[in-house]
Amino acid sequence: MKSVFDTLCEKAGNEEVPKVHVAERTIALIEANEIQTSWFWDRPLMWVAALSSAIAVPLVVMAFVFHNFWSEPLYEISQAISWAM
Amino acid sequence: MYSYSVNPVFVTNAEIVLRSIMDTFFTAKAETVVGISEHEKSGIESIDIEDVYLSRNGNHDAYKRLVERYEQAIAKTMWRFSRDKLTHEELVQDVFVEAYLSLMTYKEQAPFLHWLRKIATRVGYRYWKQQASEHSKAHFTLQEWDNVLSQSPDQISTEQAAEIIHNLLEQLPPRDRLVLTLRFVEGCSVEQAAYRTGWTKTMVKVQTIRAKSKLKKMFPNA
Numbered sequence: 001m002k003s004v005f006d007t008l009c010e011k012a013g014n015e016e017v018p019k020v021h022v023a024e025r026t027i028a029l030i031e032a033n034e035i036q037t038s039w040f041w042d043r044p045l046m047w048v049a050a051l052s053s054a055i056a057v058p059l060v061v062m063a064f065v066f067h068n069f070w071s072e073p074l075y076e077i078s079q080a081i082s083w084a085m
Numbered sequence: 086m087y088s089y090s091v092n093p094v095f096v097t098n099a100e101i102v103l104r105s106i107m108d109t110f111f112t113a114k115a116e117t118v119v120g121i122s123e124h125e126k127s128g129i130e131s132i133d134i135e136d137v138y139l140s141r142n143g144n145h146d147a148y149k150r151l152v153e154r155y156e157q158a159i160a161k162t163m164w165r166f167s168r169d170k171l172t173h174e175e176l177v178q179d180v181f182v183e184a185y186l187s188l189m190t191y192k193e194q195a196p197f198l199h200w201l202r203k204i205a206t207r208v209g210y211r212y213w214k215q216q217a218s219e220h221s222k223a224h225f226t227l228q229e230w231d232n233v234l235s236q237s238p239d240q241i242s243t244e245q246a247a248e249i250i251h252n253l254l255e256q257l258p259p260r261d262r263l264v265l266t267l268r269f270v271e272g273c274s275v276e277q278a279a280y281r282t283g284w285t286k287t288m289v290k291v292q293t294i295r296a297k298s299k300l301k302k303m304f305p306n307a
Contacts, residue, residue: 005253005300005307007238009269011246020160020174023152026181027145033182 133197141188152181155198159205165266166209168251176212180205199280206267206281213259225252230304256303261296268293 002010069075133154139147156177163176184204191200233241233249241249250270254262267278268289278289300307 003307004234004238005250006269008233008241008246008250011238011241011243012250012270013272015164015243015247017157017161017164018170018173020156020177022156022174022178022181023149026152026178026185027149029178029182030148030185031145 130196134193137188137191137193137197140185148185151197155201156181158198159201162202162205162271163209165251165270166212168248172212176208180208183208203281203283206263207283210259210263210282213262217259223252223255225256227304230307234306253300253304253307257296257299260292261299264289264292265296265300 133151136147136151140151159180160173160177163173163180167173167176180201184201187204191197230253238246247270254265257265263282264278267273267281268275273281275286275289275293278284279286282289284292
């Protein structure tokens, strides 16, 4: 025998659903989004910013690696030993 | 009434792209195996494929045709997620915007509508999770449930039944609510529910049993 829940679910599945018309608005949203995206990439300053970021990031990483290397506590000792020898 | 006011395009773009990549890598195999029978594969409309191809190349008229073809079917699915007309319409619109942004991930192995329903489930589930985090749910008391039990099911109209089920399931966590909605209200098989949620078949089965027992604990004789 079907439970009350099952019976109600079956009825709920046959419910008439309100009609929607979203095609126009969906396309308008998509177009607005595409305009915004292209506006971003069309600006020369944005390109300059993107390029300089692309150069700056590896430079910062390299600087960090070199700083760690030169500030190594054993570095001075190893230099002194190599000089004495 | 709760207002669904998140702008879908500008807020979730990164999320959608990430999810699309994840989908491509992790669910592509499942999509070809789970839930899509040979019969369903033959239901792939060539007109859809043509419009999808044109839409991918930026033809908005083609995408408009796709939206017009499937908006009522998606509206039916989204009505399970929100019964507020304004929110419902926004959810339907979100589904089509998200689908447009993920069009590249559609592989012509399943009918377009199935793929859309998968996105619809994702959008609806996200909405429920957002609602749950804001604690904005309607209360459904035991007394109201007793009133339902005292009536004969024949006396209850389809609209009333849908309203009762919606309010009843709203008392559960989104995950339980989703699996029960798909299995019992939408009438999905385990395979179809697994395809729509992206879960495994075992997970769907386990989740269904857990959710049903939770519901019975909360509302006796459910």
